[in-house]
Amino acid sequence: MSNLVIKELFRKIATFFRFSLVAFFILILLAGFRLYLISNSNVENPVFTDGDLQMYMLDVGQGDAFVLLQDDKAMLVDAGPLYNWNKTNKELKRLGVKKLNYVVITHYHQDHAGGLYSVLFNYKVEKLIIPNMSSFNVQLSDLFYHCINFTTKFENQISGGKMIEFVKRGDKFNFANSEVNFLSPTHDFYENLNNYSLVMKVTYNDIDILLTGDIEKDIESELLSSKTDVSADVYKAAHHGSCTSNSKKFLEAVDPQYVLISSNNGEKNLYGHPIKRFMDYLEDEDINVYRTDEQGTVKMMTDGKNIEFDCVEGDYKSGFEYLESIREMQK
Numbered sequence: 001m002s003n004l005v006i007k008e009l010f011r012k013i014a015t016f017f018r019f020s021l022v023a024f025f026i027l028i029l030l031a032g033f034r035l036y037l038i039s040n041s042n043v044e045n046p047v048f049t050d051g052d053l054q055m056y057m058l059d060v061g062q063g064d065a066f067v068l069l070q071d072d073k074a075m076l077v078d079a080g081p082l083y084n085w086n087k088t089n090k091e092l093k094r095l096g097v098k099k100l101n102y103v104v105i106t107h108y109h110q111d112h113a114g115g116l117y118s119v120l121f122n123y124k125v126e127k128l129i130i131p132n133m134s135s136f137n138v139q140l141s142d143l144f145y146h147c148i149n150f151t152t153k154f155e156n157q158i159s160g161g162k163m164i165e166f167v168k169r170g171d172k173f174n175f176a177n178s179e180v181n182f183l184s185p186t187h188d189f190y191e192n193l194n195n196y197s198l199v200m201k202v203t204y205n206d207i208d209i210l211l212t213g214d215i216e217k218d219i220e221s222e223l224l225s226s227k228t229d230v231s232a233d234v235y236k237a238a239h240h241g242s243c244t245s246n247s248k249k250f251l252e253a254v255d256p257q258y259v260l261i262s263s264n265n266g267e268k269n270l271y272g273h274p275i276k277r278f279m280d281y282l283e284d285e286d287i288n289v290y291r292t293d294e295q296g297t298v299k300m301m302t303d304g305k306n307i308e309f310d311c312v313e314g315d316y317k318s319g320f321e322y323l324e325s326i327r328e329m330q331k
């Protein structure tokens, strides 16, 4: 390598770090400013429901974002992807949310935490619930992870350590008339960031909803071997219906009546989520499917006994089959 090439390489690295530092600095300033404006404000939510639990699976493209509303309480589970950074904020506004009692970020992948900045800057967040990922071997190049991690910790410091709560298996809290139980993670170290995902069961009277983030088959096996009760009426397909997850044994144990799938639509669906094996299983078992790639944002309501959706159920096409059918229609 010539001296010139080495010099150019060093110059690029220096520029990259300078840019990163400036970005960090700006984000921290904005975070502090947000807290100054929002944290002490007395905003209150309207009464969203008369006891019923509503859950919205937001159409955020390639990512996850779920809004749960009950009485005057609001909870966000994941905040959508970085490329669609303001979508969750807009949807929360549309739903009339003024304050988030809980924000749960299942793990720090950008398709789940990417919209968090926009949410933090726009809403008073009382509790930010995350898994403890301090043992995870994060690379310096995982800039997004560092930014989110640093900013949220900084905000936590300012709020006197009251904002962030690290949870693990066995932890629980009440959300209006519902109970939220965390089933995973069990350990504080996993090789794969997906496996840190918070798995939570939301129970309102007779109805159980299982939200799984992006857990992979290792965690599904761990839950089964520990004889955890994963059974649920409504199941959020793990990892967007990917082949890494949704093993047959796990699905049999969950035994859902309804499955929710959040994946990207049309030609932007690069991963082919959800996969054919999974969709074939759901069709064979006659399980109703709701999916953002086909149906956009999906609203679910329950009175604690019955479940209703605001749209008819989706079909059983895999992501790739769905893409094919779009291409056929374009011909």
Ligand SMILES: [Zn+2]
Residues within 6 Å of the ligand: 063, 064, 109, 111, 112, 213, 214, 239, 240
């Ligand atoms: Zn994901």
